[in-house]
Amino acid sequence: MSSVIPEGHVILGRIGAAHGLRGEVRIEIRTDDSARLAAGTTVLTDDPLVGELTVSQLRQASGKATIAFEQVNDRDDAEAMRGLLILAPAQDEDDAWYPSDLAGLAARGQDGRALGEVLEVRAMPAHDVLVLREPSGARTLVPFVRSIVPVVDVAGGFVVLAPPGGLLADEPLEEESLEGDDQPDDGEQAPA
Template sequence: MQLVVARIGRAHGIKGEVTVEVRTDEPELRLAPGAVLATEPASAGPLTIETGRVHSGRLLLRFEGVRDRNAAEALRNTLLIAEVDPEERPEDEDEYYDHQLIDLDVVTADGERVGRITEISHLPTQDLFVVERPDGSEVFVPFVEEIVAEIDLVEQRAVITPPPGLIDDRAVRDEAADGHGASPRDEV
C-alpha cells in the first residue's frame, strides 16, 4: 500500500536541502536517511533521503543527487510516497495509521449514521476526520478522546459522541426554541 508521507516545500540554503510538510505520524521511520520514496509526479523520483535534520521547527531533507538550490527548488510541491505493508500497525494500541481510518463509517453512540471518513487532516494542534455525509456535504470531527469514543477496525466504524452543533445545528436550534439559548431573532 502506498501512503503520502510528506510534501516537499521550498529550497533551504544553497546545498540542495528542502523543507518538507510532514504527513505521517512517524517521520523518524518514514523519512529516515536511506529511505527510498516514490513521488507524485512520478517523473521526480524515486528519491533516496541522504540526510535529514530539524531547523527552526521544520524538517529539512537532502536527497541523493540533489546538490544545489535549483535542483531542490525543482522538487517543490512534489509528494513523497512510502510503500507500507497494509498489515503493519503502530506500536501503541490507541494509535492508527491514516489508511486504517479512511473509509470507516462514522456513527454516533446512539447509532445515527454521520457519514464516512474520506481524509485525515493533520493540524498543528490536533487531527481532524474529514467526514463525507450521505448528502455529499462534509463535517470535520476532531480526533480527540472526548469526541471519538471508539475505533472498531473489525466493524469498520468510528463511534463518536459529538457536542451539540458539531455534526448538525439541530441541537442548537432546539436549545433556542426551548428558550435556553439565543435565537436568530435575538441577534441585532
C-alpha cells in the same frame, strides 16, 4: 490537485518550501517513525515524473524539519518539489489504515447515534480530513485527528466521532437554556 496514493503505501510527509541553496526542503513529517526518513532510505513521491528519491539527510531543530535528497542539488529543483507527498510501503501498524479502508465506514457519535458515512479521506495541508455524508445528505469535512476521531474500527465497519459543537450540519449548536436558577420562583421578584 488531488494526489493518488498507490495501494499499499502510506504518507511519510509533505515537502514544503526550499531551504537554502543546496536543494534542502522543509518537510512536514506525517509519521511517528522518523527513522523511515533516515539517510540512505529510498522513498516514493506522488508524482510519477519525480518517482523515487534517496534521502541524504534529515535534520530537525526548533520543531521544524528539513530534508535533502541525493537527486536534488539546487534551490530551483527543490522549489519545484513543493507540495509533493513522500510515500513508503505500509508496515504492519496497529493504528494505521489505507485511505481506501475508511471509505464506506459508518460514522457514529460517542453515544452510538448515526452521524453518516465516510466517503473518502483527503490529504490537506494541515492534516487529513474525512469527507462525511451526514444523514441529511450534507457533506462535511471532519479533521482526521484523534481528538475528533477517537476510534477507527475498520473490521467493525465504523468510526466514532467526537465533533465539537457546530462542526456537523445535522448537529445544531447547543443553546444555553434561559430557564433554571436565574428565573425567579412564583411570587418572587427578581432583584433590581
